Every structure is written in structure tokens, then in C-alpha cells.
Amino acid sequence: MAEQGVQPQSVDLVVLGAGISGLTAARRAAARGLSVLVLEPEEQVGGRSASFDVAGVQVDVGARRLPSTLDPDVLEHLRGLLGDDLQTRPQRGRLRVAGQWISYPLRASDLAARMPRRLTLSAARGAARGPARRRHDDTYQGVLRSGLGPALYDAVFGPFARKLYGLEGAQLDPEQAHRLLASERPTRSAGQVLRRSRNREVVSPAAFLYPRGGFGQIPAALAQAAADSGARLVTGAPVRTLHARTDGVRVIWDGGEVHAAQAFSTVPLTDLGRVARPAPSAQVVQEAAGLTYRSMLLVYLVHEGGRWTSYDTHYLPSLDTPVARLSEPANFRTNPEDPADRTVLCAEIPCTLGDDLWESPDDVLAETVVATIAALGLPPVRLGGVRVRRLPKAYPVYALGYHQRLSGLSAWAERLAHVTAFGRLGLFVQDDTHHALRMGWDAADCLQLDGDVASPDHVVSLDHVAWQAARDRFRQHETQQD
Ligand SMILES: Cc1cc2nc3c(=O)[nH]c(=O)nc-3n(C[C@H](O)[C@H](O)[C@H](O)COP(=O)(O)OP(=O)(O)OC[C@H]3O[C@@H](n4cnc5c(N)ncnc54)[C@H](O)[C@@H]3O)c2cc1C
Structure with missing residues (x-):
């Protein structure tokens, strides 16, 4: 699926980032017959929705709950790709308070x-x-x-x-x-x-959707469907420069370059500001330098001895421990292929890039998690191994004044010819996967095709009015209140 061979010189659409938003857009545009190239700097697709193997257990990098309130059209599409593997699950978590x-x-x-x-x-x-x-x-x-x-x-x-x-x-x-x-x-x-x-009303446990093979089964299925529709995916391809021109976009990455009629960028907006030309003004760059991201350490502990608890997640708001959540990926699904004699726990430790936690060696982080578990009186871990993943940009931080710091960069990105930015970090929003899916879906639908797609003379452009309406809808979920 991910390829490194001869790349096309010209495509209708280049997508930066193979997270769930970029893959959704790529799949939908390719299904309309457009030529699509997806560039992803990491070796694996999925971004913050990917999964990977630890001791025979699929564990998640970020997202783990897809709300069952997902838009029906997107849900139907996912059910078509995943079938019965997309399970509806009750939430089983515990919150530690006082x-x-x-x-x-x-x-x-x-x-x-x-x-x-x-x-x-x-x-x-x-x-x-x-x-x-x-x-x-x-x-x-x-x-x-x-x-x-x-x-x-x-x-x-x-x-x-x-x-x-x-x-x-x-x-x-x-x-x-x-x-x-x-x-x-x-x-x-x-x-x-x-x-x-x-009001004496009892709240029933919310249901969520989760694939049998780990959350990353969703982006993997989207990537496969995009490839089956003709999209080309290149992993290990960090974008170095994007030139936005009147006749389209030229994208240069480590290993190739391509001309595209349109570009979709789902990479962090601040990264786009660094690689795109014309570049943002010095003042915009200075303002945007004040935007911050929270980093995350994901510490995976292999527990020898079957399931650890029956809960999917333990939430830990207290500052007594740096761990924010402890989850057990196998409890998010029913999968007979999960090993019976061991499980994996995932501890999420938010931190700041380069701080003491970020720099801590893996064994020290594992000790911290084990000590947290002991202090909380949770079942002891029979440690069979440790893996740590470090996410430099996990959450955009809504520090006071971030709107002002973001506004110049957002306005610059909106003016970039033939470039459309969306996705969680692409818009610097704390959106979840169902929002990211929606954005990719709507962006692809805003592409307009003039002429026969099979003809070399066809023209692909963006319906700016429709895209603006979609952006307004995204703002609705950005400001949704309980
Ligand atoms: C710890 C954590 C837990 C979460 N839990 C949940 C949850 O339970 N439920 C839920 O719905 N959501 C959850 N989320 C949010 C969810 O992960 C995101 O909404 C979703 O993954 C965003 O998808 P995306 O495609 O917009 O971005 P991403 O997944 O970030 O994808 C962007 C892609 O762009 C790539 N990229 C980066 N830089 C470049 C570059 N310069 N050039 C090309 N490509 C680049 C990245 O490698 C990545 O693959 C969680 C997020 C985190 C961090």
C-alpha cells in the first residue's frame, strides 16, 4: 500500500498527512476518479488514530473511542469498510476523585x-x-x-x-x-x-464504537480503500517545501516532488507555516510562535497474567501522579485473537516537549507508572516488558490569547492559493476523530471537477463557498457546549 517507487509528476490532489482526516479526503476524492497522492512523514499511516503491536496486543497511539453519535453517512461508510469488526461497546471506566x-x-x-x-x-x-x-x-x-x-x-x-x-x-x-x-x-x-x-434521572453508560483489531483498524481500512480507489500513499516522506502558485501547488519532499492542482494540508498549521511559500509575514510568525502544544508520553506496560482489570480506563485527575489515564486496550473490544495469558496497559503522561518527564528514560517512566498503580491500590503489574511512544504535539493548548495568536496564521493559510488546511492540528482545534472524519469528507466533496476526469484537460478546483459553509459547521462543533 505505502510505496516508494516512481511517483507521478502531476496529480489532481496532494494530501499532506495520512491521519484519519487526510485519508478520508484521499479515499473520497480518489473514489470520484481524481488522481491523489498522500504524503506521510512517518512509516505508518493513521497519525493520532493509529495502533501498533506490543507483545501481540494491538494498542492505540491516541484515539480510542469513536462516538456512536457519528454522522450517519460517515458511519455507514465505516461500516461498509469494517463490517462487524466495528463493535458497539459500553464504556467501562473509573474516575479517581477525593x-x-x-x-x-x-x-x-x-x-x-x-x-x-x-x-x-x-x-x-x-x-x-x-x-x-x-x-x-x-x-x-x-x-x-x-x-x-x-x-x-x-x-x-x-x-x-x-x-x-x-x-x-x-x-x-x-x-x-x-x-x-x-x-x-x-x-x-x-x-x-x-x-x-x-432531577433524579439515571444516566445510562454511553456507548462508543471501536474496531476489533484496535482503533488503527479505521485508518488502515481507509488507507486500503483509498489505495484500492487509485490513491498513492507514500510514507517516510516529510514535506520540505510547498510552493503555492497561480497554476497549482508544487510539493517537494525527501525523495520526490509533484505538481498538484489542489493541496489538502492536515499537518500542524504551524508546520505548514514553516514549509509553505509564500511564507507568512514575520509578524504572523512571531504571533504564532506563542501557540503551544502539549506533548504526551504513552507508556505501555506488558502485564503477564491475563487481564489486569475489567475496566477500559482509569481517569486520574489528581496531581499526586503525572499519569492522566490508565487504559487497557484489550478491554475496548471483544477479540478472541487477544492473548489470554497477558495484556498491555497504556499510561498517558502529558508533559512539555523537552521537560524532565519528556527526557526521562523508558525504565524510569515505567517505574513511575508502577508506583502510581501501587499508590492507588490497583492490582500489581507483573511486568513483562515496556514500550514508550512520545507524541511531541498531542493537544493544541487553548492558553488565554490563543485566538489572537492563531488568527494571523489562519488568515494566511486561507489565502494560500490552491491549499486547504483542515484536521485537528491543521486547524489547531481539539477536535475528535468524528470531527476529523467529517472534515476530510467535506473537503473532498468541495472539490469541483470541470471536464472529463479521464481527459488531460480536466480542471480541479475548490468550491470556496461550500468550503466556507463547511468551516462554519466545523466551528459549531468547536464551540459545542453541554
Ligand atoms: C492522547 C490522545 C487521545 C485521544 N483520544 C481520542 C478519543 O478517545 N476519541 C476521539 O475521537 N479522539 C481522540 N483523540 C483525538 C484524535 O486522535 C484526533 O482527533 C484525530 O486523530 C485527528 O486526525 P487528523 O487526521 O486530523 O490528525 P493526525 O492524526 O494528527 O494526522 C496528521 C498526520 O499528518 C502527519 N504529518 C505531520 N507533519 C507532517 C508534515 N510536515 N508533512 C506531512 N505529514 C505530516 C502526521 O504524521 C499525521 O499522520 C485523541 C488524541 C490524543 C493525542
């Missing part, structure tokens, strides 16, 4: 029975005041403190922000709070349940 395990997704009964009374009361008072007060809040801390109450903020959401984003809640944009409230993560359910528990 020294207690609370089941996640949260159930009102569990919350009332297990959460310290002062937190429940504080949350209920905060929830009662909720939306009206939020309008006046201009930081993450302000939104969540006034919405959920100071006790709950201090126990869960404040430390969670510090750990996940490396900043105090008062240094984060309110968008961050809206994101957390709207996302599939425990914070959202806390808000929902706390409000609903006041």
Missing part, C-alpha cells in the same frame, strides 16, 4: 453514594447556577468554578487542567472549559450527571 473510585460514565446513584457530600452539594449548587453565570466568565477556571462549584473544580477540573495542559485554569481560555464539557471525557459526564441527578 480518594474514591467513581464509575465512569458517572451514574447519579453512584455519585450520590460515593462522592464526598461537600463535593456533591457544591456541584449541585454550581449546576443550579450554571449557564446564566457562565456567560460572564472569561477563563476556564471562571466557567467551571461558577458552573460546577469551587469544591468540585478544586478536586477535579483544576488539577485536570494543570495536568493535561500544563497551565492553571486561570491561564486557559474559556473555550477549553466548553471543550471539556462538550467532549466524551469524564468532565462532560460529571456536568451532565450532576445536573441530572438533581
